[in-house]
Amino acid sequence: MATTTFLSNITTLTVNAVDLSDQATAIVFTNMREQLDKSTLKDTSRLFTGGLFNNECTMTLFQSYAASETYATLAALVGTATTVVATVTEGAVTKTFTLANCYLESMPVVNGALGELSTVDLTFTGGTFTAS
Amino acid sequence: MKYVIQSTKLGVIGEEFEPSPGINVAALLDGGFIAIQESTDSTKKAPTIKKTPKE
Numbered sequence: 001m002a003t004t005t006f007l008s009n010i011t012t013l014t015v016n017a018v019d020l021s022d023q024a025t026a027i028v029f030t031n032m033r034e035q036l037d038k039s040t041l042k043d044t045s046r047l048f049t050g051g052l053f054n055n056e057c058t059m060t061l062f063q064s065y066a067a068s069e070t071y072a073t074l075a076a077l078v079g080t081a082t083t084v085v086a087t088v089t090e091g092a093v094t095k096t097f098t099l100a101n102c103y104l105e106s107m108p109v110v111n112g113a114l115g116e117l118s119t120v121d122l123t124f125t126g127g128t129f130t131a132s
Numbered sequence: 133m134k135y136v137i138q139s140t141k142l143g144v145i146g147e148e149f150e151p152s153p154g155i156n157v158a159a160l161l162d163g164g165f166i167a168i169q170e171s172t173d174s175t176k177k178a179p180t181i182k183k184t185p186k187e
Contacts, residue, residue, distance in 0.1 A: 017155050018141045018165060068139040069166060076159035083154035100154040127154075 012087035026060040029086055032067045055129040057084050057099050063111065063118035065087045070120060077104045081100030084124050095131060097106050135166045
């Protein structure tokens with residue numbers, strides 16, 4: 001059995017076309033489709049079918065209030081839809097994952113603790129997921 | 133009117149930015165990543181002002 005292990009190297013991460021890969025510490029892209037129960041009285045186990053896609057992208061970024069950094073990129077995006085693109089490279093293979101028209105509901109504007117770097121956790125929901 | 137890149141986080145400063153579908157242009161303007169540049173058409177003639185004849 002052949003296996004490959006992958007060091008999580010995100011070569012590109014853009015939010016609303018702005019490159020934030022130098023601020024990102026974690027990202028999870030989830031391609032999700034809601035399950036609809038189609039079981040009937042005739043069935044002896046539950047059966048499901050696919051409903052609407054409900055994709056999600058969560059990420060952790062270092063907070064920065066400097067020009068063209070985290071806060072400047074995200075502040076005006078709260079309550080709107082945007083596009084998130086992440087590119088990963090493994091050897092000769094490059095995969096680009098795009099979540100278009102995803103919604104950013106909230107952003108923590110201050111998240112600090114003594115002796116720690118400030119970070120923001122973001123969740124982009126909905127939108128159209130494509131992989132290329 | 134066109135958008136011009138103002139930050140290296142978005143591209144090369146000074147180049148035209150053509151937003152692809154799904155990009156929130158208002159947020160980019162608000163964050164100072166792009167600026168609006170009004171097109172200057174040099175071939176366009178300035179409007180002529182008609183003088184009213186003196187009586």
